[in-house]
Every structure is written in structure tokens, then in C-alpha cells.
Amino acid sequence: MKDFQLAWRNIWRNKRRTLITAASIFFAVFFALVMRSFQLGTYDSLYKNVIESYSGYLQVQHQDYSEEPILDNSFEADQEMLSKIESDTNVIDVVPRLESYALAAAGSRTQGVMVLGVDPEKEERLSDMNERLVKYKLTDEAINALRSEELPARTKKLLDLFRNEAYSSTGRMMLDLGISAEDSAVILPLLRKEASFTNNYLSESFPQGLLVGSGLSEFLKINVGDTLVLMGQGYHGASAAGNFIVAGIIKLPSPDIDKRIVYMPLETARDLFAARGLATTVVLSIKNFSDKSVISTARRLNSFVEPPLAVKTWKELNSLLLNQMEADSRSGMIMIGILYLVIAFGVFGTVLMMMAERRCEFGMLVSVGMQKRKLAKVVTIEMFMMGLLGVISGIIASLPPVIYGHVRPLRFTGEFARMYEDYGMEPVMPTQLPDTYYLWQTLVVLIIISIAIIFSVRKIFRINVIDSLKA
Amino acid sequence: MKLKMRFFSFPAILMLFLVPLSARAQQMTATEIVKKTDDKFRGEQSGYSQMTMTVIRPAWQRTVEFKSWSKDDDYALTLITAPAREKGQTFLKRKSEMWSWNPAISRLIKLPPSMMSQGWMGSDYTNDDILRESSVVEDYIHTIEGSEPIDNRDCWKIRLKAKADADVLWGEQLWWIDKKEYITLKAELYDEDGYLVRSEKASDLKIMDGRFIPAVVELVPAENEGYKTIVKIVEVKFNITISDDFFSQQNMKTIR
């Protein structure tokens, strides 16, 4: 107890020194937490978006489907099983899909396409389909009309470059045409007036209505209201053929997919491919998608979902994405590692300086009889206290930027922003709110402090009384 | 091992006239055997046939019935007559073009190469089998490997090795050709590394429209378990009169 009091008094005896030492630790903790928060936040938003918008966190599939994604590996979407799945506490919705390939033909042009049969309402709720509908198109008429309006010169010049470009969001259009947030209030209504695109979503009451990718509509030269023929092979070798009408045009971020995609109501797809009652996958939208609950939900559901079906997690379905994420995480850790290297030197430097400065003091204490061991103990306690001071203040100081970064994140500019917009994501770099990583980072800093203490203690034991007194 | 006709020795020529047909045939070259078999297989100038094709897979099985008209090697018109879903579809082959007519969508479409890479109507017959113009006589080097009975019929076993510059997928083929009728009763198709890719078996030999032909052909791909395609000839007419105009897009839509 006495040692603690001694240590405490020692610390405040020389405020400046204490504050400087504590400060080095404060900064270490602060920077580590803020940087890691940014990293994790970015991964979160990026990957979460990708997963949610397409594969979802859990899917029910035929066990052979992921290896061979062909129509013949579809399964009967048994209502009883689906209701049972839906009743699970973590499951919000059960979204069936039927996916296959066909040849699309319009006029004299043909193109191989991917056909997705979806439940219009459920799919909307899951992947926000309405967002993807093209809302603006810079057609020749639109550009001519816009030319005569009040627009900044820069935008007028850019209009030509983006002739015939289709947009599903104002965000991307603003980026392309160089419209700043301030101008938008004036310009957007104009764009809406001249460049709006009439579009419709899928509806079960319009079974022949399809959504086609904007690239596909360009290639086949078809527009809303035009006819499209799809033909190919259906389930178990049956032939598939049908006439359809373009109900709406969507824009997907990947040009390759955008040129080859067709959405239709699930029942229409089942008719077309002679696949009554079947689905190639059922996507589950869930409440809690942390790693742990995804795995436990999968386990719960797999207990009554019988082979040859299986409930698969997004990690099993997306090995490529997983690979990428791991690589990213690794590189993120390397960056943090480098940060720690720099920080550690800062802390060591300060501590060593402090020891050097107090050499005289220590020499004196030892010469009047204080045991080196006791001295070491007191100094250790002092350093821990300073460390703790630094850590706590560091954590507290990190909270404002982390919280602010989450609520009002940093915005990207340039091409990168465009890519984000294309994917329907906001081009921001958010932070992740305090979580277990806070503990981990703090732990590392404590380890650094401990190493510094060990060095200091060694120094104490090496003290040569006479030399230090002479300092 | 090639058997040569000994033209220039007098006894041989005498033999030619005195020895019965089958013995004489023993002295044909492998290539001549193959050519004769091929010519017979391709039939006469023109023909009509009614066939059924059954596609067998581990999990399911389907049978398609169709009528087919052909002229030379260049033209063919096929009309699907069953099952109900496919009924009325027609396919027109004109030289190396393939057209498809589907009454359900009232659409005439020229099939692009990509469409043709899957099996025709879900079967194990590929685009290559139907449209490619490779010649089993020209593109291969033939050797007789011996004799072997298939279904109690005496056959030559002939090896066809693809020529290096030929436009064929197969590395080589083995044919068992019935010595009497010049029908390939069994065939094995190998890739360039010598691995078996497909087996074919002809059976149910009978006389149809005056000719002795196999009424059933089975195609078995080697790679996948439980896969098979069986084609049965229900009716056939050889050498019918049929003009080139018959093979028209117009006719695709109206033929019954």
C-alpha cells in the first residue's frame, strides 16, 4: 500500500514529466483505435453491401448446386419447409429464386442472357430493386432540352460525353455531370423534367413483363413496351420458349452483368423453364448477421432441412469474396502493425528519456539505502499508473471521432466515388463503433508499456550509484 | 494391317470372278470398308423418317418424337411431334446454318454457335454431330484390327485415327462393322489422349423400306454415370422425291 502511495506522489511530483509520458501512450491508443475503427468500418460497409445486395447471408440450395449451378439442380420449394424456416427467430423473410440461361432475341439480334425468376415483392424488400430501376436517361432529346436550360457551363459540356447514359440514382448522375451539392437544388428538378425515364417494376399481375439490363436493352435495341423472345433449355431437357414484353429497364453496376440480365416474375420463369414449384435458391434475409448468429442460424435450420437440400452461409457460397476479405484484413493488420512500430518507438523513447532524466534521483535513493527491488517496484507502479492514465484518456478521446465518423462519415471523391454510387452505396468511409477491437488494441498498447517497464527495471538494477550521482 | 488386292496376278483376277461376294469383300481396304459403310449410313439422295429419341439421366428421362426429311447432306427439316410442349417446333438445316421455328412464340430464329454447344433437345448429340462437315473417310486414316462378333454377327474391328490437320474433335475411333451389311454395330470414340469419351451401339436390325438397317442406336457418354441417349427409327422411306424448295423457312412454319 505504501508503495502505491509513494508511486502516486512521485507521479504528481513532476507533473510535466508525467504528462509527457502519459501523452505518448495516449496518442498510441488514440491513433490505433481511430485507424482500426476506419478500417473495420470500411470493410463492413463494403462487404456488407455486396453480400446483402446479392447473395444474402444464408441460402437454401440443393447441395450440388454450388458446384454445378444448373437448372437440373433446383429443388421443390416446399411450402411447409419454407414456413418452418420463416418461423425461426432470426429469419425475417424467405425469398425464392429460379435462375437459368436462355437466348434473348429481338429483331435480328440475339444475346445469351441470365434469367432470374423472382418474387417481385420479396425481392424488392431484399435487394431494393426499385433503386436499380433507371430513372434518368440522357437521350438526344433530353440533352437538347437541357442545353436550352440554365445549367453551369461545365455540366453542359459533360452532357455530350454521357450521351445515352442511363442512371438509376441521382448520386451517380451528379458525379458524372459535375453537379455539386449546392447546385443540385436548382439543377435536379431540371434533370427530372427533361431526362426522366418512365419505368416500371415487375408485377405478378403482369406476368409477361420483364426487367432487362440497360446494356442488354442497348444491344438488342429494345425499350419499354417492346417484345423480347427468350428461348433455351428448361428443366430436364424440356425446351423453353416464350414471348415477353419489356416492363422496365434496370441498371446494374457491373457492365458484364448489365448486358446479360433479365428479371421476371417467379411463376413466369417456372412456366418458361417447365420447372413448376421449383427454385434454384431460396435467399434468407435475417435480423442478426454477425458471424456467430449466421452460423448458429444455419445450424438450427440445417437440423430440419433434409438432404439433398442444405442451408449454406455466405462464406460457403462466396469463397472468392471471402478470399478477398481475408487478404484485405491481412493488409489492414500490416498497416496497423506498422503504426504500432512507430508508436512503440515513441513510447520507448519517452520512457528511456524519463529514466535518463531521473538517474540522479535514483542514484540518490539507492545510496541512502533504498533497495533496488523496492525502487523497481515503485517505478513499475508509477509507469503502470501513467500508462493507465494514457490508455483511459486515449479511449475517451477516441470516442468523438469514432462516433462522428460513423454518423457523418468521410466522403470519397473521384472515380472511387463513382464506383460506390454504381453499386448503390454511398461513397463514404465510415468507422466502426467501439467493439471487441477496442479491447484488442488496448491490450497491445499495454504490452508495449510492459516491455518499456521491463527495460526500465533492468536499468534500475544496473544503476551504479557513484556514476548516477555524478550526473 | 492392310489387305491389298492383288490386281496383277492372273490367279487373283480369276479369283475375283469365281469367289463368292463375302470372300471377295475380305480383300477390301479398311478405307474402302469405311467408305462403303459411310455411304450406306448417309442413305440415298433423299429420305424421310419418323424417330423417337429418349434422353436418359440418373434423375429423369424424356422422350421426343419427330419426323425428318433430308436431301443429300446439305438439307434437313425436322418436325417435333411429341411431347405436347415441344410439338410443332421445326428445325431447318441448310448447309451449315441451323434455323429454329417455335409456334409457341411464332418466331423464326437462326441459331448462333453458342446455342448449339448444348446437346440438341437435351440429348447427348452435339452441334458437332449435327452440323459439322467432317468426313469419316477423308479425315481419318483407317486400319483393320481384326474381327470380332457383335450380337452374334461377324464384324471387322477398324481403327480410325484422325489425321493431324483434320478438323475433328476425336483423336481416334474404333468401329465394329458388320461384314455382311456394312453397318457399324458398335463404335467407341476417343479423345486425343486416348481416353474413351463416347460409345455408340446399334441394334434391332431389320428390313425397313427394303433395306437392312439398325432401328435402334444408343449413345453413351463415358464421363457421366447413367447418361444415355437412345434413338429409335419408327418408319423410314428412302429415295423420296423432294425439291430443294421444300427446305424453306416458309415450310418450317407450315409443315405438319
Next chain:
Amino acid sequence: MIIQVAWKNVWRNKTRSLIVISSVAVGVFAGVFAMAAINSSVVQRIDAAINEELSHIQVNNKEFRSSSDISDLIADFSSADSLVRSIPGVDATTGRIIIRGIASTSTKSAGVEINGIDVGKETEMFDLEKKVIAGTGTYFDADTKFNSVLIGEKLAKDLNIIRYILTTDAVARLDSMKIPSDVLAKLEPVYGERFTSDKKFNRELEKLLSPEEYKRYAILIKEAAWSYREGSKIILTFLDMDNNQTGAGFRVCGIFRTNNDMFEGLSVFVPAGELRTLTGIKEGSWHRLIARLDNTDLSDKITLQAREALPGYEVLNWKEIFPDLAMIADFMGQIYGVFMVIILAALAFGIVNTMLMAVLERTKELGMLAAIGMNRRKIFGMIMFESIFLSIIGGFAGMGIAEAVIEATQKNGINLMKYSEGMEAFGYSAHLFPTIDTGFFVTTTILIVMTGILASIYPARKALKLNPVEAIRTE
């Protein structure tokens, strides 16, 4: 005078100086190396895209990219070609015929993009020849009467041309690579068996080996079992100028391996002459004109010039064709910014602390100097110079270490093979060769040294505020 004193001071207290120098050195090393590693994967990707896939500038018929129609050729190739060549900065040009088609073997088929090339010119402009896997062929060098085609490894796998067989040679090789013999024994059931796809081979391996063994050895076993028979044949089917289906057999004259799966799976290369014979495209007609520049950085500028010179055509540069590459370069800049800010801030505070401590430690000495008449400016100057020396020494030391480590890792690279699947699917190499261009290097070092100097201002000012009398009296 001050400078000499400062210099002497630096070496007087070795420990302190060493600490500050190390801090700066570590900062420089860390910043430079991290950027080098990240930069390298981006640079590699861009280099690969330019040297293997796209080159710098492409000129097409305006309809061609959306129609992919064989008849949408460049109307007047020779004049377009001479126009482009006359632009300064253009190093070489060539033409390509581009047709969509199907490649098939006896068991599989796949959609491909067939590129009819001028072999001589392509070797000047592209690196694909170097990417041909040893033992699979000699690019188009062999004098052969057969049609030849160059295909990518992914396509070869998709068409089942690449097989996996554990031959006795393969097993011997694995043995020499120190694969434990019990693992090899487990593989005995499949010795000599041919697997036509790597999925099938993987599945067998998973069955025969334990999960840890699979994780450790699967990649090596697959490499050893990789087998290809030189001169395999594929059939290419496509439409000719009259829209009739045509095709022919082609001998594979080489299999190339890049880091881009998509490119490997889709693009095949054939001497243009062979395509002309089959399709009827006339001599001198091409779908695309490709130009290579001396200097990648001038891409934008030269593209504008080319666009003006060729108003009837579509002129694009690599950034416009692969906008995500341009984006990644942008992204790198921003990430670098954020990263450097954090590292510099951490460094600055580290230095401030250390120097502050140093000043406190030297209170007596500084007080003495003030007492004997050294004026404030000189004291300030002395401390500043000390910091400058320390920062510069640290800066150079850091540069030196960074340079050394970059050299060392550049040769063999940092192998992230475990992540190669994900990275290569997007076209990124999993084998990093840290590189950094001099600009970055110098900028980073200067930034860090300046931080060191600026961080010393506060402690230096503190030193000035010392009261000489008190200072001398300090313990």
C-alpha cells in the same frame, strides 16, 4: 558556430540521439515500405493490363463495341494507322481481328473472343510470349502447317485440356519437395488416374487427406500433377462475313498464364491470316487498331489528340476501357493520404515527447548556456539544428533500410499464395513485388523529416522559457 555546437551536442548524448534517429528511421521505413507493398499490387495490375491485355490506346469502328458484329470493321485502316503513328509519343501500332466464337474439345465447350493478330507486331507490343507456360508450346514460333491458337490457362482448364495425373515423375517430384511419405502413401489409390478438372481432383484430395494435410499440401500436389499434352487440338466455331457458321481445328501452340482469370478464360489468339481464310475478311481490314505509347503517363493527352485526328472512330485509352483501374489508382492516392496523415501524426507526437524529455533533461545545461550569455535565438537555433540533424540522419537511415528491404523482397516477392484465388479472379497478382517510384520515395522522406523538424519546435520553445537561475539550481 551554432551548427558545430549542435552537431557536437548530437553526438554527446548517444542514447538520446539514437532514440530520436531510430524513431524517424522507423517512420520513414514504415511509410515507404507499406506504400511500396500496396503500390506494387496496383502497379502490377496496371502493367499487366497494359502489357498483356490492352496496350494504351484502342481505336474501333463506332458500332463495334456494342454490336460485336464481324462486319463492323475499321473503314480505312491504313490511313487511321498512319495518322496514329504520326502522333508523337506513339511507339508502335498493330491491328486485330476480333470475333466471338465457341471453342470446343470432345467433352467441353466455352464461349471465347478470338483475336486474329499480326504475330510480328504483337511480340513488340505485348508480353504474352513471356507468359507462355514452359512446356506448353513456343508461342507462334514453330513452323507448322497446322492452324495455331494461343489460349489461356483458365480456358485450358475449362475445356479439360489441362489434366491432373499423379505420374511416377510427379510423385518423385513431390517426394523431393519434402512432402511426407505418409501423405504420398495416402494418395496411392489415385496414382496414374487422370482427372479432367481441378474440381474433381480437389474433391479426391479432400477425400483422401485430412483437412490440415489438404491445407498444407494441396496446392503443391496440384502443381506437380498438372499435366498437358503439347499440341492439343481444339475446334473454334464462329460466323463468317456472310453470317454462316464456319470453323476449323486449331492446335494449341501455347498456354499462357497471367494473373487475370477473366482474360485467360476468354481470349484466344490466332494468326490473322488463318482467320481471314475462314471468314473472308479481306487483307488489310481489321476490327481494332491498337497503339502503344512510350510513356503511360501521357495516355490521356495522346488519346485526346488521337480522338481529334480520327473523328469517325471510337478512340479509347486503357483507363476508359477498364475504369476500375483508373479508380484504383485514384483510390491508392486517397488511402495513402489518410495513412500518411496518421503515421506522421503518430511520429510527430513521438518526437515531441522525446525531444521534450530531452530538453527537460538538459535543463541544467541549457540554463548554464543562457546564464553565460547565449541569447535566445541562438539557443533556439541550436536545438532546432540538433533536431534537423537527427531527423535527416534518421531520414536517410530509414530510406536506406527501406531501400534494402524493398530490394530484398523485390526479387522473390512477398508471396500471398493463400489469397491468390480471390486476388487472381480480379486480376491481381498474389505475389507482391514491392516497388515504389522515386517520386513517392522522396516525397515520403521529405514529409517525415519535416515532421521531425516541426515537432521539435515546441520543445525548443520550451527550452527558451527556462529561467537560467532556476535551471542551474535544478537537482
